[in-house]
Amino acid sequence: MVNTLTPEAAERAAHRPRSLAPAAGRHGRARRRQAVVAYLFLAPTLLFFAVFLVLPLGFALLLSMSRWTGFRLGDIDPVGLDNFTGLFADGSTFLAPILTNTLLFALGTVALALAGSVLVATCIDRLRFQGLWRTLYFLPIVTTVVAVGNVWKYMYEPGGLVNGVLNALGLGSTAFLQDPDTALPSVVVVQAWATVGSAILVLTAGLKSVPQAYYEAAALDGAGPVTVFRRITLPLLRPSLLFVCITQFLSGLQSFALINVMTKGGPGDATDVAALEMYRQAFSYGDWGTASAAAFVLFLVVLAVTLAQLWFFRRKGEDA
Amino acid sequence: MTRRRFPWFSSLLVVTGAVLTVVPFLDMVMTSFKGPGEAGTLPYRFLPKAFDLSNYRAAIDQLDLPLLFRNSVVVTTAITASVLLTSSLAGYALAKLRFPGRDFVFRLVLSTMMFPPFVFLIPHFMILVHWPLAGGNDLFGRGGAGLTVSIAALAVPFLVNGFGIFLTRQFMVSIPDEVLEAARIDGAGEFAVWWRIVVPQTRPVVVTLGLLTFVDAWNEYIWALLVSTADPDVMTLPVGIQLLQDHVDPARTMPIVMAGLVLSVLPVLILFLLLQKHYIRGVMLSGLK
Structure with missing residues (x-):
């Protein structure tokens, strides 16, 4: 690693004028000194990544192909792909409902947050006190998941705010988090509520970059608000929309802190998601192999989405 | 414009x-003032009967809030200081x-994201458990609980x-090389160049990154929940409050939990x-959270 020359450095070396050759010795020393200093500056970072990035990835891969109860490192028992086949075997709950729940949770969050952020972002930029509204929408993002989860959990209770409003409207109470049919949609609403602020932020920035002249031209042509939105705003906002979709989807796939606070995956496994299952298999049931295998499957899904995003935006960048 | x-x-x-x-924030605040038997009962009432501060006193006593606060402050400060320092050093080198x-190295840094x-x-948990020469471990990380109990x-x-x-x-790239070169010619070492010239110029990024972190x-x-299962003494605010909510009769303690939550979210909200x-600039730079 240390011995590889960067393309830049190689080029510089190749183009060094001959007349400067006598000075090259002193130059070379200065450059070597700078390399030493650079690696001193980078030492804490490289050391950290070696211990907390490279080593863990190797260890996680090893564990995913082993049986281990989590005590002595010498007891790690390699079992090949057994953990992975176990996850997808008949009778395993990993594919359904856990992975299905994960996808539904992520997709539901994307749909709600996208709808909410598009509506708010398109309306917010012609309002007074814009800064105030944006600040309010942003509050959940800086609030710990323990506060968000517990407040909403309490609001969903029979004696809580949501049912209080339903009762006031003459509707009956629902045990949102205790009913397997409503539990997952209920936590999706909370996740969307908690993350919509940053989506609004991204879309507002995207809207600001739409040239005003387009709207003026559309107004001259007598286009109505719906037409303007469909023909001008939406197409020009597409990169921002896609960005919001993918990043929300990614964080939805991985997030389990909120579910852990609100339902612990219940009732039954109605809200169990892949990352939560990984956590519980390891730290509650001591099945580190299965947990690591589950983590890897989820990681592959996340990686595929990430690479699709990178690929898409790189292609877009070349088009522009 | 037509949409007007x-x-x-x-x-x-x-x-x-x-x-x-x-509204959920307001409900949290209102509930934190409600008396025993007033929260979670039918019919739902938004406002408390009286703005009673006793839940806050109970939260401070029952949750050991001073300890939780201290732990949160120590951990958060250490992380923020370390991230700012290592980012500045590595950022300058790169x-x-x-x-x-x-x-x-730059590609490695990008790939970590x-x-x-x-x-x-x-x-990570296993690495900390088997951390050499900590928490009763020997040189090979065997025998004790490692760093998890600290x-x-x-x-x-x-x-x-x-x-x-x-x-x-990315921020440091825009600092002109001439300024750094001039300092080097004046005899300043790389460390002095970084500390005297680069660090003062990166204040905006320090504020943004520091705040995000x-x-x-x-x-x-x-992570804090995980570590607290190994050693209950190292709980942070979110974990301590969650444990009270999990282990005690929720209907009675809900107002106390809410009072604890209000106190714990207040510092970051302010x-x-x-x-x-x-x-917000930081969030825009990092993409969505």
Whole structure:
């Protein structure tokens, strides 16, 4: 690693004028000194990544192909792909409902947050006190998941705010988090509520970059608000929309802190998601192999989405 | 513009959304004042009968809030300081120094941002358990509980941040080389150049990155929960409050939990309101949270 020359450095070396050759010795020393200093500056970072990035990835891969109860490192028992086949075997709950729940949770969050952020972002930029509204929408993002989860959990209770409003409207109470049919949609609403602020932020920035002249031209042509939105705003906002979709989807796939606070995956496994299952298999049931295998499957899904995003935006960048 | 024709619709929508965003916070505050038997009973009432502060006193006593606060402050400060320092050092090397392997290191830093945190949960925990010469462990990390029984466990996995290095590096690239070269000719070493010239010029990125890191560290829950199962003495605010809510009769303790939550979210909310421009810029730079 240390011995590889960067393309830049190689080029510089190749183009060094001959007349400067006598000075090259002193130059070379200065450059070597700078390399030493650079690696001193980078030492804490490289050391950290070696211990907390490279080593863990190797260890996680090893564990995913082993049986281990989590005590002595010498007891790690390699079992090949057994953990992975176990996850997808008949009778395993990993594919359904856990992975299905994960996808539904992520997709539901994307749909709600996208709808909410598009509506708010398109309306917010012609309002007074814009800064105030944006600040309010942003509050959940800086609030710990323990506060968000517990407040909403309490609001969903029979004696809580949501049912209080339903009762006031003459509707009956629902045990949102205790009913397997409503539990997952209920936590999706909370996740969307908690993350919509940053989506609004991204879309507002995207809207600001739409040239005003387009709207003026559309107004001259007598286009109505719906037409303007469909023909001008939406197409020009597409990169921002896609960005919001993918990043929300990614964080939805991985997030389990909120579910852990609100339902612990219940009732039954109605809200169990892949990352939560990984956590519980390891730290509650001591099945580190299965947990690591589950983590890897989820990681592959996340990686595929990430690479699709990178690929898409790189292609877009070349088009522009 | 044509869309001006419907200002009432825009206003209604934005205000309704803002109310939906704020109401849970207000419900949290209102519940924190409710007396015993007043929360969670039918019919639901938004306002408490009296604004009684006794739940806050109970939260401070029952939750041992001073200890939780101290732990949260220590851990959050350590993480923020370390991320700022390592990001500045590494960012400077990657932006302004020439050395073999620079592209490789930069690519490594970028690639660290692709790994989702949950992948590291299990291996990080095991690495801390088997940390050599800590918590009763021998040189090979055997025999004891390692770092998991120390408050350091809460901070260690977050001390360096790939995004922080990237952000700092991008900012430092725009510092003109002539300024640094002039200082070097005057005899300043690289460390002096970094400390006297580069660091003072990177104040905006320090504020943004510091704020993002502080808020994330203050709110972190899953890792802190994990460490607290190994040693209950190193609980942070979110974990301590969650444990009370899990283990005690929720109907009776809900107002106390809410009081604890109000106190625990207040510091970051105030920080955010004071410095929100910097925070929002950070979120825009890092993409969605």
